[in-house]
Amino acid sequence: MSVALITGGSRGIGSVIAEQLAKDGFDIAICYSGNEDAAQKTIEACKKHGVQAMYIKADVSKADDVTAMFTQVKELLGPVDVLVNNAGITKDGLLLRMSEEDFDKVIDINLKGTFFCTKAAIKDMMKARHGRIINITSIVGVKGNAGQANYSASKAGIIGFTKSVAREYGAKGVTVNAIAPGFIQTAMTDELPEEVKKSYLSQIPLARFGQAEDVANAAVFLASEKASYITGQVIEVTGGM
Ligand code: NAP
Numbered sequence: 001m002s003v004a005l006i007t008g009g010s011r012g013i014g015s016v017i018a019e020q021l022a023k024d025g026f027d028i029a030i031c032y033s034g035n036e037d038a039a040q041k042t043i044e045a046c047k048k049h050g051v052q053a054m055y056i057k058a059d060v061s062k063a064d065d066v067t068a069m070f071t072q073v074k075e076l077l078g079p080v081d082v083l084v085n086n087a088g089i090t091k092d093g094l095l096l097r098m099s100e101e102d103f104d105k106v107i108d109i110n111l112k113g114t115f116f117c118t119k120a121a122i123k124d125m126m127k128a129r130h131g132r133i134i135n136i137t138s139i140v141g142v143k144g145n146a147g148q149a150n151y152s153a154s155k156a157g158i159i160g161f162t163k164s165v166a167r168e169y170g171a172k173g174v175t176v177n178a179i180a181p182g183f184i185q186t187a188m189t190d191e192l193p194e195e196v197k198k199s200y201l202s203q204i205p206l207a208r209f210g211q212a213e214d215v216a217n218a219a220v221f222l223a224s225e226k227a228s229y230i231t232g233q234v235i236e237v238t239g240g241m
Pocket residue numbers: 007008009010011012013014031032033034035036038058059060061085086087088089109136137138139180181182183184185186187188189
């Protein structure tokens with residue numbers, strides 16, 4: 001049985017990706033940063049598909065947490081075959097008001113976390129001559145967004161990282177791709193003011209906000225053998241935004 005590790009799998013997009021990969025027969029490991037109840041619920045939902053599933057508290061911005069997480073997953077489930085770098089946060093604000101702390105925090109979790117987890121996963125994938133790395137970036141990493149200089153920089157960084165690592169490990173059977181969601185209804189976007197949401201909606205040709213399932217569908221495809229000749233790509237899941 002192949003093993004999929006989804007960072008930030010306790011809630012939102014990561015939770016739905018975990019469940020859908022479980023449905024496809026993957027054993028599942030997820031990590032979370034603080035919300036154990038949500039992590040437990042995700043794991044219970046995964047187990048209903050007859051697979052093994054586990055959760056771990058790990059801060060992806062801390063190298064030691066990441067090393068310990070990969071060791072534990074390997075011991076209990078086996079080496080990771082599919083890694084979904086999904087954990088992410090926002091700390092929005094206009095540039096002139098953005099603190100160094102808020103800039104660093106977002107870069108550390110979103111971008112450095114992706115670096116730590118990818119580095120921890122790649123050796124076993126090379127040994128197996130098979131692996132799938134799926135990085136969750138954002139449309140704002142492509143286009144930019146006022147008030148999100150830190151977040152956009154982290155997500156643009158993930159795109160460069162994805163394309164570079166895809167070039168390094170393609171010959172070893174490892175594909176590395178990114179998914180760039182637009183506006184997806186989760187806790188992350190629920191907190192935005194109504195007028196901001198309305199303005200986003202007016203920019204979406206498909207005239208609806210995305211759901212976590214829309215992103216998970218792309219992730220499941222990229223994790224599958226059907227995507228075996230796709231690497232270094234950024235798939236936008238934005239309703240045409
Ligand atoms: P969410 O509902 O806020 O969930 C975030 C997840 O990340 C939670 O599971 C959280 O764990 C985990 N997390 C946060 N900091 C962490 C850390 N330091 N270490 C490990 N896990 C951590 O977010 P979402 O909307 O599902 O977003 C998921 C990904 O999609 C993010 O990378 C986000 O940037 C990206 N994205 C989202 C949208 C959107 O519209 N929602 C659009 C584009 C891109 P806890 O439950 O323990 O807090």
